[in-house]
């Protein structure tokens with residue numbers, strides 16, 4: 001078996017019980033060396049699923065990112081739902097060899113709240129609060145059962161309402177909504193992400209809820225529906241088997257109490273998405289980085305967008321690697337990093 005030194009593992013591998021040494025040896029051993037690995041403290045333009053293969057194996061302490069959510073943003077318009085699933089699946093799979101043993105992958109994502117489903121029956125709603133006269137179909141049927149010869153006119157007189165009201169109640173003409181459009185439903189994403197991570201070799205370690213501000217404008221269904229508004233997202237945290245460095249001093253007592261040990265995080269989303277359509281707030285990667293890595297570790301974001309994760313990493317004295325498909329966002333990240341931290345990042349452009 002390969003001899004692992006303290007230098008390669010950060011702990012005394014050879015002092016572990018023999019069966020643990022055996023099961024961990026494949027994870028700790030570097031697989032294929034990568035030719036021209038991606039530079040650290042740099043942003044690389046290109047497709048995440050390709051460029052991740054060029055990162056040094058077992059080198060990333062934590063990877064934190066927010067992918068396209070498949071909600072129709074400009075940067076994901078080219079993707080079908082199948083294409084979107086394939087992208088996330090391959091990105092997660094390509095993380096396994098590059099995360100340090102005992103390290104983490106943190107994915108910020110949300111359920112898709114308006115997921116078009118051609119096969120879904122039309123949701124229709126009997127808007128009872130809109131009925132000015134409180135007679136139900138059942139009330140009419142009850143009277144008809146006792147007086148089978150009553151016609152519409154007799155029933156209207158009996159209930160002191162119009163014949164039209166009798167007709168509407170009996171024939172359900174008050175049922176509204178959804179007659180034309182394809183229906184939309186909620187698409188729950190957690191199960192997909194969990195399966196992709198398990199298939200890659202990771203284990204679900206934790207999940208947190210980020211409560212942001214309520215986005216009423218995303219809730220077109222609020223009419224004729226009991227659905228809630230869009231006001232939270234998930235952070236799924238996956239663990240690569242290995243020895244995890246546990247240091248209680250990474251956070252202060254107040255930080256542990258206020259968020260380190262809390263499953264629900266509450267901070268506002270970015271108010272002005274003026275330079276990028278879907279930034280996450282600095283607080284999000286900052287918390288993940290502080291909780292799950294140490295100074296001088298390498299933090300990865302393979303959907304870098306406007307550079308938020310790199311800014312958080314630099315502010316917390318970590319190194320970073322950024323990957324972003326859109327060349328304009330690569331330049332934007334560089335500019336934002338410079339503005340917020342004074343650091344001039346390297347950028348590379350790839351031909352895929």
Ligand SMILES: C[S@@+](CC[C@H](N)C(=O)[O-])C[C@H]1O[C@@H](n2cnc3c(N)ncnc32)[C@H](O)[C@@H]1O
Pocket residue numbers: 046047048049065066067068069075087276278279280281302303304305306307308309323324325326329
């Ligand atoms: C939700 S945004 C991330 C925003 C980022 N967290 C921030 O705070 O600015 C997703 C980003 O992924 C990028 N992207 C989409 N497909 C990609 C791919 N295949 N490889 C790398 N980046 C991609 C988009 O251009 C977009 O900037």
